[in-house]
Amino acid sequence: MNVMTNPVAFDVTRIREDFPILKQTIRGKPLVFLDSAASAQKPQVVIDAMVHAMETQYANVHRGLHWMSERTTEAYEAARDAAAALMNANDRSEIVFAGNSTGAINLLAHSYGRGVLKPGQAVVISGMEHHSNIVPWQMLRDAHGIELRVAPVTDAGELDMDAFEALLEDGKVGLVAITHMSNVLGTITPAERIVKIAHAHGAKVMFDGSQAIVHRKIDVQALGCDFYVWTGHKLYGPTGIGVLWGRKELLERMPPFMGGGDMISSVTYEKTTWAAVPHKFEAGTPAILEGIGLKAAIDYVQSIGYDAMAAHEASLTEHALARLAGVDGVRVLGQAQDRGGVISFTLDKAHSHDVATLLDRQGIAVRAGHHCAEPLMRRFDLDSTARASFGVYTTHAEIDALVDGLARVREFFQ
Amino acid sequence: MSPSDSFDDLRDLYQEVILDHGRRPRHAIRLAEFDTTAKGDNPMCGDRVQVWVKFADDSIGRVGFEARGCAISVASADLMAETVQGRSKTDTRALFAAFRDMARTGTCPVCDPSLAEPIERLAPLSGVHEYPTRVKCATLPWHALIAALDGAKEASSE
Numbered sequence: 001m002n003v004m005t006n007p008v009a010f011d012v013t014r015i016r017e018d019f020p021i022l023k024q025t026i027r028g029k030p031l032v033f034l035d036s037a038a039s040a041q042k043p044q045v046v047i048d049a050m051v052h053a054m055e056t057q058y059a060n061v062h063r064g065l066h067w068m069s070e071r072t073t074e075a076y077e078a079a080r081d082a083a084a085a086l087m088n089a090n091d092r093s094e095i096v097f098a099g100n101s102t103g104a105i106n107l108l109a110h111s112y113g114r115g116v117l118k119p120g121q122a123v124v125i126s127g128m129e130h131h132s133n134i135v136p137w138q139m140l141r142d143a144h145g146i147e148l149r150v151a152p153v154t155d156a157g158e159l160d161m162d163a164f165e166a167l168l169e170d171g172k173v174g175l176v177a178i179t180h181m182s183n184v185l186g187t188i189t190p191a192e193r194i195v196k197i198a199h200a201h202g203a204k205v206m207f208d209g210s211q212a213i214v215h216r217k218i219d220v221q222a223l224g225c226d227f228y229v230w231t232g233h234k235l236y237g238p239t240g241i242g243v244l245w246g247r248k249e250l251l252e253r254m255p256p257f258m259g260g261g262d263m264i265s266s267v268t269y270e271k272t273t274w275a276a277v278p279h280k281f282e283a284g285t286p287a288i289l290e291g292i293g294l295k296a297a298i299d300y301v302q303s304i305g306y307d308a309m310a311a312h313e314a315s316l317t318e319h320a321l322a323r324l325a326g327v328d329g330v331r332v333l334g335q336a337q338d339r340g341g342v343i344s345f346t347l348d349k350a351h352s353h354d355v356a357t358l359l360d361r362q363g364i365a366v367r368a369g370h371h372c373a374e375p376l377m378r379r380f381d382l383d384s385t386a387r388a389s390f391g392v393y394t395t396h397a398e399i400d401a402l403v404d405g406l407a408r409v410r411e412f413f414q
Numbered sequence: 415m416s417p418s419d420s421f422d423d424l425r426d427l428y429q430e431v432i433l434d435h436g437r438r439p440r441h442a443i444r445l446a447e448f449d450t451t452a453k454g455d456n457p458m459c460g461d462r463v464q465v466w467v468k469f470a471d472d473s474i475g476r477v478g479f480e481a482r483g484c485a486i487s488v489a490s491a492d493l494m495a496e497t498v499q500g501r502s503k504t505d506t507r508a509l510f511a512a513f514r515d516m517a518r519t520g521t522c523p524v525c526d527p528s529l530a531e532p533i534e535r536l537a538p539l540s541g542v543h544e545y546p547t548r549v550k551c552a553t554l555p556w557h558a559l560i561a562a563l564d565g566a567k568e569a570s571s572e
Contacts, residue, residue, distance in 0.1 A: 027423075351484035353459055354428070357545060361424050369459050383460040383482055412421050413433070413485075 010308045016393045018043040018300070029363030032398045037183055037211060037342045037389030038367050040236045042297075049296035050238065050289045061288055062262055062279075076288050079295040080278075083243050086298050087228060088219040094251065096244040096278040097286055101210040102132040104229035104244035105177070107257045107281060108206060109136035112175065112227075115255040119145030121174040124167050124203070126189070127153035127379055128182040131372040133208045137177060147172065153379055157185040157334025161193065168201035176205045180212035180228075184371045184387065185334030186317070186342035188212065195224040204250070210234055214391070215313050215340040217306035220245055232290065236392070237297030241290035244281070251277040258283040309392055313341040316390045316399060323403040329410050333385055341390035344371070347406060349413035352386040358409045359386075364402055427541040427548075428485065431493075436485030441495035445478040454558030454569035456550050461487050465495075465558045474498050474506060477559065484551055490539055491555035497532045503563050509533070510556045516540045517552045 016022050019041045024031045033041060053075060059068035061076050084092040098104040113136075117123070123137050127150055141148045151164040159178070167173065176198040181188050191207060198205045206227035209218055213230040220228050227250070231242035246254075256263055256274055260283035265273040274280040301309070320343055324330050329348035347355050356368035367387045370377045377383060388402055445466040453464045461483030468476045477495035481488045498506045505528075512529050513536050516522045520543040522533050542548045557569035 353461075353484040353548070353551065354486070357427065357548060358424050361427075374460075377460070383462075408421070408424070412424055412428070413437075 010304075010312045012312065012393065012395050015304070016395075018045070019393050020044055020047070022393060026363045026365070027361060032362075032364040032401050034388040034390065034394065034398065034402060035365045035367050036214070036391035036394070037234070037387065039233045039239070040214065040391050041393065042238070042293075043236055043300050045300050046237060046293045046296045050293040053289055053292045058288075060285055072288060075295070076286065076291040079241075079291040079298070082295045082298040083245075086213075086218070086302070087243075087245055088221050089245055090221065091248055093277050094245055094248050096246065096251065096281045097291065098229075098242045098244055098281075099240055099287070100233070100242040101208060101229050101231040102136075102242075104231075104242045105133055105206075105208065106136045107244055108177075108227055108229070108246075109140045111254040111257045111281070112204075112250070113137075113140040113146065114144050116250075116253055117144070117146055117174045120147075120172065122147035122149050122167075122172045124149045124151055124164070124173050124176045124178070124198075126151045126159055126164070126178045128157070128159070128185060128187065128376050129177075129179055129373065130183050130208065130210070131374070132210075133177055133179060134375065146174075149173070150375075151178070153185075153376065156336060157182070157187050158336045159187075159189050159194075161190070161197075164194070165197050168197065168203060171202055173198070173201060173203040176203050178205070178207060180207040180209045180218075181215065181340050181342070182334070182373075182376075183211050183342060184344050184373045184376055184385070185336060186339040186344075187334055187336035188216070188338040188340055190338070191223045191225065199224070211340065211342060216310060226250055232294040232297060235294075235297055236300060238287075238290045238293035241287045241294050248277060251281070254281075256280045256283070260284045262286070304392060312392065313390055316394055316396065317341045317343070319396050320388065320390075320399045320402070323399060324406075327403060327406050327410070330406060333380055333382070341394070342387065343389070344385040344387045346382065346385050347410055347413075349410050352384045354413070355386045355406070355409055358412065359402070359405050362401070362405045362408070364398075364405050366402070427545065429538045429541070431538040432485060432489040435489035435492040439479075439481075439488055439492035441478055441492050442480060442488070443478040444480055445476065448478070450562040450565065452558045452561035452567055452569060454554045454561070456483075456554050458547075458550070459483075461551060461554055463487065463491055463555050463558050465491070465555060465562055467559070467562050470500075473500055473502050475500075479555060479558075481555065483554070484548075486539070486542060486548055486551040487554055490552040493536055493539065494555050494559060497535050498559070501532075506563065507560065510560055513539075513556060514553055517542050517549050519543055 057071040059072045061073040080095045083095045149167045152160045204226040209230040228245045233239040263283040333344040352368040448466040449469045451466045463481040465479045479491045539552045542552045561569040
């Protein structure tokens with residue numbers, strides 16, 4: 001396969017060397033992995049960091065008074081520093097580790113939702129949320145008397161900003177919880193404008209950055225938001241670890257989510273006091289190895305640099321949109337002005353599951369289905385789409401393979 | 415890749431029979447007169463099917479269906495409707511059990527000789543066994559049919 005490089009100083013051939021899995025063949029064909037938005041592949045440095053920890057310096061963290069525990073605690077807590085630096089957080093204690101984005105949003109919905117928001121207040125989400133940013137708020141609505149409002153999405157797949165602002169006008173909205181980048185449409189939402197409008201109406205803002213942080217440099221201070229969540233496994237790190245960043249004064253006002261070890265200051269049968277932020281939100285033995293892997297993943301991403309990654313991705317996306325437009329019967333969902341490397345599409349002659357299976361026969365991995373965003377699918381009158389998504393290791397030649405594969409599928413179904 | 419390439423690499427699951435029944439199902443009709451009906455739903459992928467059954471004496475007289483789903487599920491529903499016509503409820507259940515084995519494993523190791531002929535007709539679907547996530551596409555219409563025979567409104571998920 002020809003590997004093209006884009007105009008920016010970014011050597012995708014060298015990057016691909018970092019990911020051992022990309023040498024695999026699938027059904028005798030080179031793996032063309034276009035499903036990074038579901039979960040990204042792991043570079044050798046992440047694999048090595050986790051294996052190295054298990055082989056040389058593993059023990060439980062935060063409590064052992066022995067060498068192994070101290071070394072492991074240092075390695076694990078280094079992930080918090082790395083995450084704080086990655087997002088330009090004010091303070092390392094603003095980084096709360098959760099299992100994934102879903103875990104982080106549930107933590108927020110439970111703790112901020114029940115502990116700070118008052119019945120009668122409202123939460124605003126958007127019409128392009130992943131189920132993980134819908135269901136926790138529905139549960140909060142039903143348990144705590146919070147109204148759930150949904151800001152609509154335009155035909156182009158962008159947030160309808162006028163309608164969004166109108167939802168805040170009565171001043172009842174306590175929190176806006178919106179994706180920073182749609183996992184279906186690729187749309188990047190106008191984060192700074194959302195924050196400005198929300199704050200003007202007295203609402204706090206949480207962004208679901210699960211997709212965005214893979215493609216864009218996230219600076220929470222520049223964005224001005226109040227909470228930001230993301231997950232490690234989409235950022236070339238391991239599964240099982242995600243981040244809730246929150247402003248310290250807000251985290252301090254929030255009651256704990258889960259009770260247990262590691263989150264307490266003192267326990268008696270009469271009364272327990274909580275550990276300081278962030279530990280009061282991190283009950284139980286944490287995802288130690290995953291934290292160590294996440295640190296390696298963040299270092300890896302930083303070593304490439306967001307500017308280079310974003311330029312590579314923009315070049316891939318432009319190439320993919322142009323080439324897909326040339327395939328008869330392909331309809332790309334959403335035409336947002338500001339978008340990342342996630343492209344959903346339908347093919348007129350074949351259902352998306354057939355498309356995915358027939359691409360798989362050609363060694364090409366795409367996702368098909370509702371992408372955990374059923375309400376968005378319904379908004380566009382669809383049951384499912386196929387989705388191609390790109391990572392640092394994606395090549396222009398792989399996109400050409402997708403396009404050729406799709407043309408074959410369509411001909412096959414004629 | 416030239417468009418004149420053969421499609422051998424795509425055909426093991428999508429045999430001509432499946433493409434044909436997926437494209438032009440013969441039994442994709444909501445029966446105006448029916449004795450029982452049930453829906454099947456695969457929440458993982460969004461496939462939906464409803465089947466209607468009209469009995470003739472003690473046998474299945476006719477099956478009609480509506481499906482929103484992939485070629486595999488539509489073709490499976492159509493082949494099912496064709497194959498169960500004229501069969502008793504007991505036979506139909508036995509055929510479903512055999513078909514489900516075939517969809518999961520690719521073969522029907524304990525097939526009763528009496529099922530050899532209908533299983534042969536359903537055999538083009540056996541390729542799904544190589545795709546664990548697609549097995550449900552092939553069996554969903556059958557779950558709906560069995561639910562209809564049982565008098566349930568919804569097929570229970572596997």
